[in-house]
Amino acid sequence: MPELIKDSGSFQEVIKGNQLSVVHFSADWVEQCKQVDDVMDTLSKQPEYANVKFAKCLAEELDEISLKYNIEAAPTIILFRSGKDIDKVDGADPAKLTAKVKQNNTKVDNLNDKSGDNLEQRLKSLINKHKVMLFMKGNPETPRCGFSRQIIEILKSAGVAYDSFDILTDEEVRQGLKSYSDWPTYPQLYVNGELLGGLDIIKEMQAAGELESALEG
Numbered sequence: 207m208p209e210l211i212k213d214s215g216s217f218q219e220v221i222k223g224n225q226l227s228v229v230h231f232s233a234d235w236v237e238q239c240k241q242v243d244d245v246m247d248t249l250s251k252q253p254e255y256a257n258v259k260f261a262k263c264l265a266e267e268l269d270e271i272s273l274k275y276n277i278e279a280a281p282t283i284i285l286f287r288s289g290k291d292i293d294k295v296d297g298a299d300p301a302k303l304t305a306k307v308k309q310n311n312t313k314v315d316n317l318n319d320k321s322g323d324n325l326e327q328r329l330k331s332l333i334n335k336h337k338v339m340l341f342m343k344g345n346p347e348t349p350r351c352g353f354s355r356q357i358i359e360i361l362k363s364a365g366v367a368y369d370s371f372d373i374l375t376d377e378e379v380r381q382g383l384k385s386y387s388d389w390p391t392y393p394q395l396y397v398n399g400e401l402l403g404g405l406d407i408i409k410e411m412q413a414a415g416e417l418e419s420a421l422e423g
């Protein structure tokens with residue numbers, strides 16, 4: 207049975223930690239929320255989700271938290287890992303909610319499996335996955351940050367082939383790459399395993415007519 211979050215202290219308790227946390231922003235008077243309650247209840251009883259935290263909060267009673275996470279209507283379900291929101295389901299959509307819990311929990315499992323691995327090796331292999339490799343928020347079809355969206359447009363106009371990695375799906379890579387490359391933000395664009403830069407640098411290169419040759423490596 208999902209825990210009922212009553213204040214911001216218990217909310218922080220629920221979302222912290224490397225496990226997946228699934229929080230239903232609910233309103234008692236909205237019929238669809240009952241459907242989400244049932245799905246959350248069923249999922250919480252499945253052995254494969256034994257380490258996932260399922261919780262519910264009454265969105266109108268915790269307005270500061272609802273504001274922070276842009277809750278516009280109940281039900282909204284937000285998935286968290288290590289205190290950060292990593293995914294979201296708007297409205298009562300049992301199939302989508304189930305799929306997202308499964309998908310994001312698999313990522314945590316992968317992360318845990320890899321915890322003994324050398325993070326540096328993982329980062330190196332990701333950086334070298336493609337000649338031009340973009341680390342961004344979201345994916346080229348659905349960028350989840352304006353900076354990432356702009357760099358996608360630039361790469362599109364340069365007509366270059368590239369691969370991308372969504373750092374919102376992997377907190378270890380998100381934080382690890384910042385220190386590995388000594389670069390604090392995303393997007394990060396790599397060519398032949400070397401950091402070319404973030405959005406501002408890429409824009410400068412484009413303005414100077416240097417981008418296409420830099421992308422050639």
Ligand SMILES: N[C@@H](CCC(=O)N[C@@H](CS)C(=O)NCC(=O)O)C(=O)O
Pocket residue numbers: 343351353380390391392393404405406407
């Ligand atoms: N001026 C930066 C803009 C990028 C930026 O500020 N990104 C922020 C917000 S999307 C970021 O990645 N913050 C660190 C994080 O979210 O982990 C650039 O040239 O790339």
